[in-house]
Amino acid sequence: MSHDLVIRNGTVVDGSGADPFCGDIAVDGAAIIRIGKVSGKGGEEIDATNLVVRPGFIDLHTHLDAQVFWKPELDPSSWHGITTVLMGTAVFRLHPANPRTGTFSHW
Known part of the structure; x- marks a missing residue:
């Protein structure tokens, strides 16, 4: 094969x-x-x-919630073989604002 x-x-x-x-x-x-x-x-x-x-580590506890907005490659995690991350597990969550109005949309 x-x-x-x-x-x-x-x-x-x-x-x-x-x-x-x-x-x-x-x-x-x-x-x-x-x-x-x-x-x-x-x-x-x-x-x-x-x-x-x-090959393909999964990180179930990260603090990357903010970083994903300005550095979506999520390095240095991606440099260490991590291919999947779970975010929002550390009681810290971000929700992007509407760039035009500066307000948050409803969840």
């Missing part, structure tokens, strides 16, 4: 608490399809020997 992208021979840290292991990651479109030994070829292949790969 072929994949859009295969990252090979990286030290995989999967966020589960398991020990890191040497493995491959197969990606099709925007989805990680397999983590482990990937036998198929990739349209693009990256050799991650001596590199750490951390």
Whole structure:
């Protein structure tokens, strides 16, 4: 089976608490399809020997509610393998104002 992208021979840290292991990651479109030994070829292949790969961490406790308005990339979180964040969990919420009137819309 072929994949859009295969990252090979990286030290995989999967966020589960398991020990890191040497493995491959197969990606099709925007989805990680397999983590482990990937036998198929990739349209693009990256050799991650001596590199750490951390596929798709989810951060369930953030303080990014304001930052998302001026820096939607949410770095530095995105630099550390975090691909999904949950916001509004720290009793801090922002609601953007109407740029024309400066008033808040109703929830």
